[in-house]
Amino acid sequence: MSEVIVITSGKGGVGKTTTTANVGTGLAKMDQKVVLIDTDIGLRNLDVVMGLENRIVYNLVDVVEGNCRIKQALIKDKRYPNLYLLPSAQTRDKTAVNPEQMIKLIEELKGEFDYILLDCPAGIEQGFKNAIAAADRALIVTTPEVSAIRDADRIIGLLEANDIRRSDLIVNRIRMDMVESGNMMSMDDVVEILAIDMIGAVPDDESVVIATNQGEPCVGDSSLAGQAYMNICRRVMGEEVPFLELKVKSGFFGKLKKLFT
Amino acid sequence: MAFMDFFRKKNSGEVAKDRLKLLLISDRANCSPEIMEAIKNDIIKVITKYMEIDSEGLDIQITQTESEGGHGSVPVLCANIPVKDMRTRS
Numbered sequence: 197m198s199e200v201i202v203i204t205s206g207k208g209g210v211g212k213t214t215t216t217a218n219v220g221t222g223l224a225k226m227d228q229k230v231v232l233i234d235t236d237i238g239l240r241n242l243d244v245v246m247g248l249e250n251r252i253v254y255n256l257v258d259v260v261e262g263n264c265r266i267k268q269a270l271i272k273d274k275r276y277p278n279l280y281l282l283p284s285a286q287t288r289d290k291t292a293v294n295p296e297q298m299i300k301l302i303e304e305l306k307g308e309f310d311y312i313l314l315d316c317p318a319g320i321e322q323g324f325k326n327a328i329a330a331a332d333r334a335l336i337v338t339t340p341e342v343s344a345i346r347d348a349d350r351i352i353g354l355l356e357a358n359d360i361r362r363s364d365l366i367v368n369r370i371r372m373d374m375v376e377s378g379n380m381m382s383m384d385d386v387v388e389i390l391a392i393d394m395i396g397a398v399p400d401d402e403s404v405v406i407a408t409n410q411g412e413p414c415v416g417d418s419s420l421a422g423q424a425y426m427n428i429c430r431r432v433m434g435e436e437v438p439f440l441e442l443k444v445k446s447g448f449f450g451k452l453k454k455l456f457t
Numbered sequence: 458m459a460f461m462d463f464f465r466k467k468n469s470g471e472v473a474k475d476r477l478k479l480l481l482i483s484d485r486a487n488c489s490p491e492i493m494e495a496i497k498n499d500i501i502k503v504i505t506k507y508m509e510i511d512s513e514g515l516d517i518q519i520t521q522t523e524s525e526g527g528h529g530s531v532p533v534l535c536a537n538i539p540v541k542d543m544r545t546r547s
Contacts (some may be wrong), residue, residue, distance in 0.1 A: 342473050342480070349481050378468030385474050389481065 202331035206347030208318030216315040222415040222429030224279035234284035235327040236317035247411020257285040290322040295329035302330035333362040364395035396428035509542035
C-alpha cells in the first residue's frame with residue numbers, strides 16, 4: 197500500500213519543490229516506486245527542478261478533466277526507472293481542480309506506487325486544500341526565519357484540523373556558522389517553538405543551487421545537503437523504527453557540527 | 458569578559474525566538490487585543506464583588522503550558538490579580 201506525503205510550508209520560497217525533488221529521488225534511489233505530483237497549478241516548477249521540463253505532454257488538469265489516462269501523463273525519469281512525475285498545468289489556475297478530484301486521482305495511483313509525494317503550493321487557499329486532501333502525512337518545510345516559522349505554525353494547525361495523522365518538520369537552509377555565532381535560530385529552537393518532530397535539517401549549501409541549475413537533485417551525493425536529504429529519505433521510510441531516527445539524527449549533526457567548527 | 462557581556466547586545470537569534478514566541482501565542486489564541494480587554498474587564502467586575510483588587514496592576518495573557526496528559530503544550534489563560542484587601546466589601 198502506498199503512502200501519500202504532502203510537502204508543504206505555508207510561506208513560499210523556503211524549498212518545498214527542492215525538498216520534494218530530493219526526497220522523491222532519494223526514495224527512488226532506495227528502490228522505492230515513487231510518483232511526484234506537482235499540485236501548484238499555474239506555477240509549474242517541479243518539472244524544471246527535476247530536469248524533465250522538455251518531456252511534458254499531458255498534465256494534472258488533463259488527467260482530472262479526462263483528456264488523457266493517468267499513464268499517459270506520467271513522465272518516467274530516465275535516471276531512475278522507479279521514479280515518475282505528474283506535472284502541473286501552467287496555463288490554468290487552482291480552481292481547475294477540487295479536493296474530491298485529487299482524492300480520486302490519488303486513489304487510482306495508490307497500489308501502483310510505494311510513495312506518492314505531493315508538492316504543495318504556497319499559501320492556504322484552494323491549492324493547499326487540494327494538495328492535502330488525500331495526504332496521509334506531511335513534511336513541513338521551514339527555514340530558521342520568523343516569517344517562515346510563523347507560517348509553518350499556521351500550517352501545522354490546519355493539518356491537525358484536517359486529520360493529517362503525522363507531520364514532521366524539515367528545517368531547511370540552516371547555517372551552522374550563524375547558529376554558533378547566535379545570529380540564527382538553531383534546529384532545537386525551531387523544534388521547541390513549533391512543538392513537532394523534526395525529521396531532518398538541510399544546510400544552506402551551494403550544491404543545492406548547482407543541482408537545481410542542472411536539473412538533477414543532489415540527494416545522495418557527497419555534499420552536506422545531499423547527505424542530509426538522503427538521511428531524511430531513510431527516516432521517511434523508517435517510521436516503524438522509532439529510535440533509529442534519533443540515532444541517525446545525532447550522528448549526522450555531530451558530523452555536521454565538527455565540519456563547521 | 459563579563460564586562461564585555463554586559464554591554465553586548467542580545468543575539469539576533471534570541472531576539473527572533475522571543476519575537477516568534479509572543480507572535481505565535483496571539484496567532485494560536487486567535488484572540489484580538491479587544492477581546493482580551495473585554496475578558497479583563499469582566500474578570501475585574503466579578504472579582505471586585507468579593508474582594509478589593511488592584512485593577513491597574515491586573516494582567517491577563519494567553520500562554521502555553523505542558524498538558525497533563527503529556528501530549529505537547531496546551532494554551533492557558535493566566536491572570537495575575539493583585540489583591541489589596543481580602544475582606545468582603547459590604
